[in-house]
Amino acid sequence: MSSRPIRPSWKGFSNISYLVIFGDSYCDVGYELYSPYPTQEEPFGVAFPGKTYTEPETPNWVGHLVTEYTHQPVLVYDYAHGGDGVDEVCEQINYKFIPGVAAKPKWAPWQSTDTLFICWIGINDCASESGEAIREDVKRLFTEQERLYKVGARNFLFIDVPPIHRSPIGLALQAAGQGGSFTYEVWNSQLKESIAQFSAAHSDATIFLFSSWDTFNRVLDNPVAHGFTPKDPVKKWGGIWYDHLHPTSRMHDWIAHDLADFLNAQPPHQEDE
Template structure:
């Protein structure tokens, strides 16, 4: 376990408020709502009690692109403004530092909202399809990018082989809640190669190897979980996006993405691949969004 990582993951800087025009295209998007869950890799600082998403600000609140860990757009911002074919409103419940279930893997502090807490927010506020968010089973995409903190905080635990399965079981118990509320279109993002972050690269080769193996195990269990979820429920369309590809694309050719090397980090979010030693900058997030748009009709 690395206490420093808890601290690093807590860093959230206000982003510059830059307006992004919505992309226009002849074809219509299959989705009008993106309802998402996750951790700091996805957070925009959205509060369900604040201003609701609209054409003027598709993330609702705060000012676009929100409070991210890129000092600008993250994958959700890119997805709904540069890779969409019509207006997509984002209800993003992601919370920095989140784990799937805080009772299984503790976050860096007790106030962090886990996936369970985030789904509870959804259930309390928009599961009923209120007038401000009249989503339907066909026009809403439910996206979840969890596991970075579950793996990062617990891979070294001696119980990881069984704990990882417990995490996935809890993960899909939350997906079942979404399904029961009417969700039918799901996007699952895998855990990226966090063993290649500057933070983990500062550790021993043995640590990097073991953490990398834990990432692989988690992602395999995630895929098995998706398959079982589809088998046990009718009418599901599920997309599993392997985030290893965009991360490795940038890491293997950093200069093509404005970085001098694959390990530097800079809070501006653009001059290095990394915003800090554990969070990817804007180039990697844009690659993630582009990859998703290649497999999901937006």
């Protein structure tokens, strides 16, 4: 896990009032453009915990984060959708966020310093592409970050892809002589490179990288220490994996826990920095 320099836009995680999220099934809470606006009573705009890709009526990491680990009430604009990749994240930004919340309407008066823009994408892209195509996908993702920057986004958080080769479907593919870790490692390597370039080009933006790769590997390597059974790392419908690919709510809680620890460890900008 790493971050680029802390810029004036970052006042600390305790001062974040809005989350804007782009991603896939790991982030999806069932919010749609026709959903009611998020409020303090319904911070997702839909009834908590939303419609997630975990056990029925249980939260994913987004739900755990805002109910267990934030310092104040946070409103969430979550445009993530199951099955999406970079192409669809471009649509999430351009056709969902930009025409609405980007304009800072009365019901979403976000500011550059109190809003964190989160992007967790890549699992589906890595499943269908390889090598140079993956690198180009990541580069294209950062073209869209420029659009967010232009409308005032200054605090960015990217989450790398987890070790999907260790999920039940990943293990099954490897047993059949397919899959492996290579594509995910290519994605994560290019993500780090693109973050560095984006940070260097935007001297007033703060960009964080949180590693879900590290969180998953730590839990999978030592499940008992995290409240799981020794068989859970390879078992679908178990404690870690809800199905062949998606984590359980308990695993999402560990993601939220680690993410909160990471964000809390990023100090507010100091004037002498």
